[in-house]
Amino acid sequence: MRDESLRYLFVYGTLMSRSGGAAIGGAERRALHAASRSLGEASVAGRLYDLGSYPALVSATDAGERCWGEVLTLDDPAAILALLDPYEGIDPARPEAGDYRRVVCPVRLRDGLEVAAWVYLYQGDVSGSPVIASGRWGI
Numbered sequence: 421m422r423d424e425s426l427r428y429l430f431v432y433g434t435l436m437s438r439s440g441g442a443a444i445g446g447a448e449r450r451a452l453h454a455a456s457r458s459l460g461e462a463s464v465a466g467r468l469y470d471l472g473s474y475p476a477l478v479s480a481t482d483a484g485e486r487c488w489g490e491v492l493t494l495d496d497p498a499a500i501l502a503l504l505d506p507y508e509g510i511d512p513a514r515p516e517a518g519d520y521r522r523v524v525c526p527v528r529l530r531d532g533l534e535v536a537a538w539v540y541l542y543q544g545d546v547s548g549s550p551v552i553a554s555g556r557w558g559i
Contacts, residue, residue, distance in 0.1 A: 426536065426537070426538060427497055428459075428493060428527065428537035428538065429452075429456070429491070429492045429494055429500070429501075429537055429538045430462060430538065430539045431452075431489050432468065432475060432557060433474045433558075434449065435452055436449075436489055436490050437449075437458055438490075438558075448503060448504060451500070451503055452503075452504065455495045455496060455499070456492040456494050456495060457492065457493045458492055458493075459491040459492065459493060459529060460491070460529070461488065461490060461530050462489060462528060462530065462537075463487060463489070463555070464477070464487050464525050464527045464539055465479070465483070465487075465526075466479055466485060466487040466555075467480055467485045467551060468487045468551070468552040468556075468557060469542070469549040469552065470550045470552050470557070471546075471549055474557075475552060476542035476544065477539070477540070477541055478542050478543075478546060479541065488554075489557075491527055497538075501522070501538065508522070510522060516543075518543070519542060519543065520540045520541060520543065520544075521540070522539070522540055522541075523539055524537065525541075
């Protein structure tokens with residue numbers, strides 16, 4: 421799905437509002453949060469890996485695995501995604517070539533409601549990278 425009008429974005433690493441002190445993604449994080457509203461903590465099915473300065477979310481192999489982050493409602497989805505895609509290393513002409521791909525996934529909000537949201541999934545090699553068992557980066 422490439423519907424740039426989808427208004428929800430799930431973030432789980434350097435783009436989360438609580439990552440304010442992170443050296444990576446500062447300008448992108450500030451622009452994102454200036455043009456969005458947080459719906460609070462949420463989770464998505466997936467396994468989280470520690471790549472050092474940032475995390476990598478991959479599709480879950482175990483149905484019970486969850487990644488925790490934050491859901492944002494975007495004021496202007498197309499503009500924000502145009503800013504974030506290059507930050508995440510996505511080339512729209514060759515989406516398979518980057519480390520991440522942007523997909524739509526069901527995301528569970530804290531109150532149990534599920535929404536469809538954009539999520540950046542890692543498509544690089546995670547072999548040798550430690551799993552973040554808690555599913556929460558930076559905690």
